[in-house]
Amino acid sequence: MAQLEILTFPDDRLKQVSTEVEIFDDSLHAFLKDLEETMDEGPPSVGIAAPQVGRFERIVLVDVSIKPKIPNHGRLILINPKIVAEQGQVVGREGCLSVPDFTGNVARAESIELEAKDAHGNTISFSMEGYEARAVQHEMDHLDGLLFLDHLVSRRDLFRRKKYK
Amino acid sequence: MKNWFMLTLIGQDRPGIVAGLTRALFENGCNLGEASMVRLGGMFTIMMMVETESDRTELITLTRPMEASTGIRVHIDEIEGALHSHIEPNYRFTVYGADQAGIVAETTETLARLRLNIINLETDVGGTDENPIYIMHIEGETKAKQEKIERALVELAKRKNIEIRVIPINTLIG
Numbered sequence: 065m066a067q068l069e070i071l072t073f074p075d076d077r078l079k080q081v082s083t084e085v086e087i088f089d090d091s092l093h094a095f096l097k098d099l100e101e102t103m104d105e106g107p108p109s110v111g112i113a114a115p116q117v118g119r120f121e122r123i124v125l126v127d128v129s130i131k132p133k134i135p136n137h138g139r140l141i142l143i144n145p146k147i148v149a150e151q152g153q154v155v156g157r158e159g160c161l162s163v164p165d166f167t168g169n170v171a172r173a174e175s176i177e178l179e180a181k182d183a184h185g186n187t188i189s190f191s192m193e194g195y196e197a198r199a200v201q202h203e204m205d206h207l208d209g210l211l212f213l214d215h216l217v218s219r220r221d222l223f224r225r226k227k228y229k
Numbered sequence: 230m231k232n233w234f235m236l237t238l239i240g241q242d243r244p245g246i247v248a249g250l251t252r253a254l255f256e257n258g259c260n261l262g263e264a265s266m267v268r269l270g271g272m273f274t275i276m277m278m279v280e281t282e283s284d285r286t287e288l289i290t291l292t293r294p295m296e297a298s299t300g301i302r303v304h305i306d307e308i309e310g311a312l313h314s315h316i317e318p319n320y321r322f323t324v325y326g327a328d329q330a331g332i333v334a335e336t337t338e339t340l341a342r343l344r345l346n347i348i349n350l351e352t353d354v355g356g357t358d359e360n361p362i363y364i365m366h367i368e369g370e371t372k373a374k375q376e377k378i379e380r381a382l383v384e385l386a387k388r389k390n391i392e393i394r395v396i397p398i399n400t401l402i403g
C-alpha cells in the first residue's frame with residue numbers, strides 16, 4: 065500500500081487520454097488499493113481518477129457518502145465507465161485535486177445512466193443524479209484529458225441562467 | 230524587492246483600454262495577479278493586482294500617459310494581500326422583485342447579522358420603465374446554518390414583497 069503522488073496542472077500528462085482496462089488481475093487490485101489510500105489520506109475529495117496519479121487507464125473512484133444529505137451509491141470503483149444516457153443541465157461549483165486554490169462554476173448533466181466494470185470485470189450499471197452524477201462526470205473527464213477548467217462558465221452566465229428560476 | 234499594488238481604474242468605456250494598460254505594465258516588468266473588470270452604465274472599471282519592483286511613484290508615471298490620452302482615472306494602493314488566499318463562498322442568494330428603495334440595504338443588513346462575508350455582489354434592473362424589476366445576486370461565506378439564514382430571509386421577503394432564494398454552494402473537489 066502506498067499513497068501516490070497527485071499530478072497537478074500544468075503537468076502535460078493530465079491532458080493525456082487514458083486507455084481501457086483489459087486485464088483485471090492482482091496488479092490492478094493493488095493499484096486500486098493505492099488509489100483508495102491516496103483519496104482517503106490526501107486532501108478531502110469525493111473522487112479521484114487514475115490519470116491524476118499518473119496511471120493512464122480508465123479507472124475512477126467516487127465516494128460522495130461523506131457529504132451529508134446527498135443521495136449516493138457509497139464507494140464506487142468504476143472501470144471503463146460510460147455514460148449511456150444523460151438528462152438536464154445544472155451549474156455547480158467544482159475544484160480539483162490537480163488544480164489547487166481555484167474553484168469555478170461548471171455545467172453538468174443533472175442525471176446520468178452509467179455503465180462500467182467493477183474490479184473483477186463484471187458489468188455494473190447505475191442511475192444517479194445531482195452531486196454524485198457531477199462527481200462521476202468530473203472524474204470521467206480526467207480519463208479524456210479534460211479538467212473542469214475546460215468547462216468553466218462565467219459568473220454572469222451562471223446568473224443569467226438562474227435569474228428567473 | 231517586489232511589492233503588490235492594487236490598480237483601480239475608472240473611465241468612459243472604449244475599445245483598447247485593457248490592452249493599453251496591460252501592455253504598458255508588461256513592458257515595464259510588472260506581473261499581473263487577479264483582476265476584475267466590469268462595464269456598468271457606460272463606464273468601465275478595473276481592479277487589478279500588480280506585482281512590481283517599481284514603487285508607487287514609478288507606477289503613477291507609467292499610467293499617466295493613459296490618463297492623459299483617455300481621461301481614465303487611475304488610483305494606486307500598496308496592498309498587503311497576495312495570491313492564493315481565496316475565500317470560498319458557501320451560499321448563493323438570488324433576490325428579485327419590483328424595484329423599490331432599500332432592497333440592497335435591507336438584504337445586506339440581514340446577511341451581515343448572519344455574519345456573512347460578501348464575496349460577490351451584482352445587481353441588475355430589468356423589466357420596463359413603468360414596471361422595473363430589481364435583481365441581485367450575492368455569493369458569500371458564513372458559518373450560519375441554512376435553516377437560520379432562510380428564517381431570517383423569509384421574514385425580509387414577506388416584509389418587502391420580494392423573492393429571495395438561498396442556494397448552498399457545495400463545492401465538489403475531485
Ligand SMILES: [Zn+2]
Binds near residue numbers: 159162203206402
Ligand atoms: Zn479533478
